[in-house]
């Protein structure tokens with residue numbers, strides 16, 4: 632199996648806080664992997680390091696065989712990494728279609744832009760809402776619009792920060808189906824997620840972060856049965 636992402640000895644501190652501690656991490660091409668861990672474990676910081684929004688103090692990030700550590704965020708996006716953060720990044724006064732146009736306009740033009748917007752509307756179930764202001768959509772629909780905005784540029788790796796936060800059970804299930812669909816189209820998925828039922832629905836394997844370091848890795852069954860993992864969620868284990 633080819634590895635799409637390799638992280639080696641990644642370290643990052645902010646003053647006295649270590650957000651990444653000697654992280655060695657690899658992701659197979661085509662994987663659906665979840666990153667879990669208690670609040671403040673460093674999950675969002677790890678995403679920001681992968682995206683180039685934080686520069687590491689040391690360590691390397693290799694994506695599709697290329698060392699991307701020196702690259703800036705926009706260059707990493709061009710290499711095929713895309714992200715959907717937890718905080719919505721949509722323009723609420725603009726329509727669903729206009730939001731998609733803005734997201735894709737630097738990459739696509741003319742017929743390919745129109746075609747991709749049509750595909751994304753279909754895939755996210757938002758075709759009938761194309762002219763609706765994004766701020767009027769339900770919470771789940773806004774999240775799907777954002778996923779659509781993140782995948783229209785055809786990434787190889789999609790990073791999702793708590794994609795189901797605040798969703799109803801039905802919206803959560805639909806989001807899981809959407810991610811399986813994207814994965815079947817060849818997109819590798821790495822998601823930070825708190826909802827273990829959702830992790831069970833989507834993840835082939837799981838990494839547990841604790842105090843900026845990798846605490847455990849394995850299948851969902853191995854991780855849920857891991858006594859140390861249960862303890863860090865109760866705050867009983869130090870790094």
Ligand SMILES: Nc1ncnc2c1ncn2[C@@H]1O[C@H](COP(=O)(O)OP(=O)(O)OP(=O)(O)O)[C@@H](O)[C@H]1O
Pocket residue numbers: 645648649650668669670671672673674675676677
């Ligand atoms: N830019 C920064 N400057 C200083 N400290 C930071 C910065 N970014 C994150 N931190 C600290 O690093 C630690 C890890 O934060 P991070 O947001 O990565 O954790 P997380 O696992 O995503 O948490 P949550 O599940 O609560 O979102 C926290 O203690 C946070 O306060």
